[in-house]
Amino acid sequence: MEALSSLDPRWSAHALQILRLCIWLVLLAAIFTPLERLFALHPKRIFRKAILTDLGYYFISSLVPSILLSFPLALLAWGVHRFIPGGFFAVIAAWPVWLRVAASFLVGEVGFYWGHRWSHEIPLLWRFHAIHHSAEHIDYLINTRAHPVDMVFTRLCGLVPLYILGLASPVGGSGSLIPVLIVLLGTVWGFFIHANVRWRFGPLEWLVATPAFHHWHHANDNPSVINKNYSPMLPVIDRLFGTLHLPPDSQPRTYGIDQPLSPILLGQLVDPFVLWRKNSTPVMPPSDQSDAPLSEPIGRPEVDPPPGHPPPNHL
Ligand SMILES: [Zn+2]
Ligand SMILES: [Zn+2]
Numbered sequence: 638m639e640a641l642s643s644l645d646p647r648w649s650a651h652a653l654q655i656l657r658l659c660i661w662l663v664l665l666a667a668i669f670t671p672l673e674r675l676f677a678l679h680p681k682r683i684f685r686k687a688i689l690t691d692l693g694y695y696f697i698s699s700l701v702p703s704i705l706l707s708f709p710l711a712l713l714a715w716g717v718h719r720f721i722p723g724g725f726f727a728v729i730a731a732w733p734v735w736l737r738v739a740a741s742f743l744v745g746e747v748g749f750y751w752g753h754r755w756s757h758e759i760p761l762l763w764r765f766h767a768i769h770h771s772a773e774h775i776d777y778l779i780n781t782r783a784h785p786v787d788m789v790f791t792r793l794c795g796l797v798p799l800y801i802l803g804l805a806s807p808v809g810g811s812g813s814l815i816p817v818l819i820v821l822l823g824t825v826w827g828f829f830i831h832a833n834v835r836w837r838f839g840p841l842e843w844l845v846a847t848p849a850f851h852h853w854h855h856a857n858d859n860p861s862v863i864n865k866n867y868s869p870m871l872p873v874i875d876r877l878f879g880t881l882h883l884p885p886d887s888q889p890r891t892y893g894i895d896q897p898l899s900p901i902l903l904g905q906l907v908d909p910f911v912l913w914r915k916n917s918t919p920v921m922p923p924s925d926q927s928d929a930p931l932s933e934p935i936g937r938p939e940v941d942p943p944p945g946h947p948p949p950n951h952l
Contacts, residue, residue: 658699662692669777669832678835678852678888681774691778693902698781702788709793713800726803741804741815742870745795749823750874752794753867756787764909765790771905773893775855780827784909792820823869835888842883846870853882856889 670683729737756766765787772779796816799805805815830851838847846868854866865882868874875881899905 654700655696658696662695665777665828669828673776673833676834676836678833678848679774681776681833685774685776687772687774688778690902690905691772691782694782695778697785697906698783698788701785702792705785705789706792709789710796713797717800721801721803729803737804738815738818740802741799741819744798744802744804745816745819746868746871746874748798749791749795750868750878752791753869754878754880755794756791757864757867762787762790767894767896767898768905768909770855770892770894771898772855773891774833775831775852775892776833777828777831779855780824780831784906786909795819795823826870837885839885842885843872843876846872849888850883852889852892855892857891857893857895858889862889 674683732740753766756762765784769779769783769787772782796805796819799816799819826846830846830848832848834848836847837849841847842850846866850866850872853862856862856865862882865880866872866875867880872881872883899908
């Protein structure tokens, strides 16, 4: 700590942040490594394939998105104050705190759901989101394996509705605590739902996202199980929009995507920006990638989407 205080204040702030991330990483490893050894869904070595790349993503995802978000959030703060009447916000501000928190959580969930779903449906967004899905082994560390553009886009989709509805403020004050809590809760829960554990939670799985729920989101067993379970916390949102897949007695066998992706971190970060590459297959959403016939379905058939909701044509 003394060495940090002798640095230039800007550098000491960065060094402190990296130190904090290292401590979090040690804590996460201390919690999840034994659990993933004892209750593994798919047994694997601790120093598995791509572990160094995923450690790199852990630091990048923790540092870069918040810097990139500052510009669109400042623009949003200006737009909100310019175009939305102050009286509207006064009504929301008069709500009890519990109601604002509950409404923010629900609105944020729907925003995150659609941001995530669009990342699967829109080819340009999928180029960035494919990095998260390229993991062939799912464990807690995969939570932060994501391109910064992907993280910024999804986060904006979750937070912008809160700001526009006056449920939170992008420029500080008490209203700025709600989005921080939502992002923090989502991040912590994100490590849990990626964990390589075989636990099932019975009826609770219909209330809150679990490892089984999110592992199906990463499944690559056959085309009928992809493009499911987009919601970060509430499976009911997927149920509502017809994308829930949660068979009670089966788990995914394989993960990943079929498209080629650079094996190195720098290549993965740069490639999505390169729209035309010679002699390369473009990374497309899974719905466009294969005409392969369905293999035998595993487990029970998925829950039927509600009438009027066509099955999604992507992920
Ligand atoms: Zn996804
Ligand atoms: Zn994931």
